[in-house]
Amino acid sequence: MRIDIISVAPDLLKSPFNHSIIKRAQKKGLVEIMVHDLRKYGLGNYKQIDDTQFGGGAGMVMMIEPISNCIKKLQSERSYDEIIYMTPDAKTLNQSIANTLSLKENILILTGHYKGVDQRIRDKYITKEISIGDYVLTGGELAAAVLVDAVVRLIPGVIGDEQSALTDSFQDNLLSPPVYTRPAEFEGMKVPAILLSGNFPKIDDWRSEQAYKRTEEIRPDLLDE
Numbered sequence: 001m002r003i004d005i006i007s008v009a010p011d012l013l014k015s016p017f018n019h020s021i022i023k024r025a026q027k028k029g030l031v032e033i034m035v036h037d038l039r040k041y042g043l044g045n046y047k048q049i050d051d052t053q054f055g056g057g058a059g060m061v062m063m064i065e066p067i068s069n070c071i072k073k074l075q076s077e078r079s080y081d082e083i084i085y086m087t088p089d090a091k092t093l094n095q096s097i098a099n100t101l102s103l104k105e106n107i108l109i110l111t112g113h114y115k116g117v118d119q120r121i122r123d124k125y126i127t128k129e130i131s132i133g134d135y136v137l138t139g140g141e142l143a144a145a146v147l148v149d150a151v152v153r154l155i156p157g158v159i160g161d162e163q164s165a166l167t168d169s170f171q172d173n174l175l176s177p178p179v180y181t182r183p184a185e186f187e188g189m190k191v192p193a194i195l196l197s198g199n200f201p202k203i204d205d206w207r208s209e210q211a212y213k214r215t216e217e218i219r220p221d222l223l224d225e
């Protein structure tokens with residue numbers, strides 16, 4: 001998979017992909033992640049990328065030309081399965097969206113700043129808009145990092161133990177059951193006996209029950225979906 005990200009703060013995206021699983025995925029050639037500095041496409045001597053809003057109102061808007069020029073340049077090099085805009089005024093990211101995106105070949109992600117991008121960019125180029133939650137960040141970079149992390153770990157071969165991605169929270173619209181490791185007892189707190197029983201069908205049943213119970217308590221909305 002190839003992921004291109006357009007950003008006015010490319011430095012923010014240097015570190016998140018340079019660790020553990022995502023770094024290894026890039027080394028193995030399973031994913032290539034490229035960050036493009038929008039400022040390079042800015043207009044005039046000052047490399048302008050934003051301007052005041054038509055109709056008045058506080059906050060700057062990211063201009064159409066620099067973004068359009070940047071997208072056109074990238075599109076001349078490859079065609080994209082999705083062009084995604086990270087923005088709080090969109091559908092919220094979930095595991096199902098991450099699953100779908102992990103099967104794509106080429107993804108382009110546009111990150112916004114200030115009041116966001118000129119609506120005409122969204123109308124013309126964007127095929128999917130994604131929010132990572134009902135709160136506003138200072139820019140879309142951290143949101144893009146969240147999206148890329150969630151997607152890349154699902155690419156076949158990225159996580160060694162395939163089973164581990166399949167039993168994640170949300171994979172069946174259920175939260176994960178509790179997990180334990182050694183020691184079996186710590187300061188009087190014991191690991192549930194069933195997990196030490198060696199009875200794997202029973203352990204599976206227990207985990208399913210716990211996952212359901214947790215979901216019912218913490219995220220009952222997931223059970224309605």
Ligand code: ADE
Nearest residue numbers: 086087088131132137143
């Ligand atoms: N940009 C600013 N806030 C955001 C959010 N919650 N999700 C995606 N992009 C954003």
